[in-house]
Amino acid sequence: MSTLDGFERQPSRVHVTEVGPRDGLQNEPVVLTTAEKLELIHALVAAGVNAFEITSFVSPRAVPALADAGELVAELRGLDGVHLSALVPNRRGAERALEAGIDAVVMFVSASETHNAKNVNRTVDASLAGFEEVARLLEGSEVELRGAIATSFGCPFEGDVEVAAVGRIARRFADLGVRHVSLGDTTGMATPPLVTERIRHLREVAPQIAPTLHFHNTRGIGLANVMQGLALGVDRYESSIGGLGGCPFAPGASGNIASEDLVYLLDEMGIDSGIDLARMIEAARVATRLMGRDLPGQVSKAGARLTLSDCSAVPTARG
């Protein structure tokens, strides 16, 4: 069972960045205290998670759930072997992130104008121009500069997003020396063919970039998209513990793909993530307790594959 049919390029190791503390928490009605966030993060670190998109340095009025950005990073920066990144919309955010002691600054922009306008109240070009300032600020520092492109697979306002719009932004990031760029599936519009198209295009127009895939499970096909990414040889993914996140305008819809479900899939495919599934399931249960609601992740409910619970004990009726 080593080489899977049609998966000749499947990576043997995958890098997983946990985005629960940022993307997972920013829209939740329940706002966690810094102490609660730390409990969850330490549970994830105990499971072997070593990379976090930990917060955003944005206006606390706009995103109250992330108002403790500086305090949270300061609490965590001493953790051995744990890499902390944070979103920044502009130079001011980057300054706060540096001050707090972040390892990587993630500049973000949407591939679609309408989403960028609603998200950061400026044009895509204005966002890109602002990134040059951020890059100058980081010159000579050891802090890594990263990029994230929201609505990379479709926009909730404009619909389809041209692959060239994603490629153009990726090239601008590459020009600033950025190596890691995340393609954000902001509202769950990614599909396997779109993953193929976008990854191939980036490899052509910005080969310096190692893309990260950031899928949402809004329409149920988040891990199908991961399968497509793996088939293409993409080895960097972002996910959220428990599938924290979701869409405030679609009741019951899932948010980010659940980290523990992703780790389960990778484990079963023989792909090393360095993360322990049993402890991820414990972390998902911590997240469920802290949020006080059922979360969309699945493997934490049924248990790992050889957890021998019986879901089929109806006589004379096979499943």
Place this chain on the structure above:
Amino acid sequence: MSTLDGFERQPSRVHVTEVGPRDGLQNEPVVLTTAEKLELIHALVAAGVNAFEITSFVSPRAVPALADAGELVAELRGLDGVHLSALVPNRRGAERALEAGIDAVVMFVSASETHNAKNVNRTVDASLAGFEEVARLLEGSEVELRGAIATSFGCPFEGDVEVAAVGRIARRFADLGVRHVSLGDTTGMATPPLVTERIRHLREVAPQIAPTLHFHNTRGIGLANVMQGLALGVDRYESSIGGLGGCPFAPGASGNIASEDLVYLLDEMGIDSGIDLARMIEAARVATRLMGRDLPGQVSKAGARLTLSDCSAVPTARG
């Protein structure tokens, strides 16, 4: 975006059998009336579903939710172009199914002894011997004989299931002239490598058989397994509207993969299922109303891909 990387064998058409009325309903705490089942089935037919595993001819005491098996088939048998199959555990069940006017009789057995014992109170060999009687009963009739192998990817009591155990049963089915055999992922233990291993083995030992994949989403990777099946060229799948089903012993855990999410994935991959997604979403909402609970299917909550709902309207915080 036609040929996907690593998916050279991807089928251009896929046959979907709706198992909601049988696998979806058999474990639910809410028992639907025949009239309610008919409402749901007609909504599915309106969406273009033309194959149903409609019920089981088993003891009404064992599965009260399917006690109306004969009546339901009698109500539906006149539907033009709609194929109805039903599970039968033995000759007596097959007689009842024939009398009701079924199109295909599905003989079922588990690949693991313990599950077969708990499910039908006999050994695997005793089940297989009984199938010869069923086959004789059907000789000369126009009713198709099919097979289903429960716990094909793992057993909740025994753990891993040897691929040879699945192959042995498939060969026995083939000897009886059966062409369509469903591999049941009874408690959601299938993984992409197991799908590959089992499909390749069946092609070797029972090449006469066209396998059908029947996945559960218990651990969140049901559609990832479908991706693997498609990569292997498998063109027959079973699913349940809304993801009806579930596991009474794992609260919150999903059951069968949701038919509408499967159709959404196939549509986006350019694979024809003959089923209309918008109407499937309507059918999923009928199922939700009838069951009186949230169902695990996702695309019915968020809407199809270009349904432009905004899940990301938090200022200065991209998804």
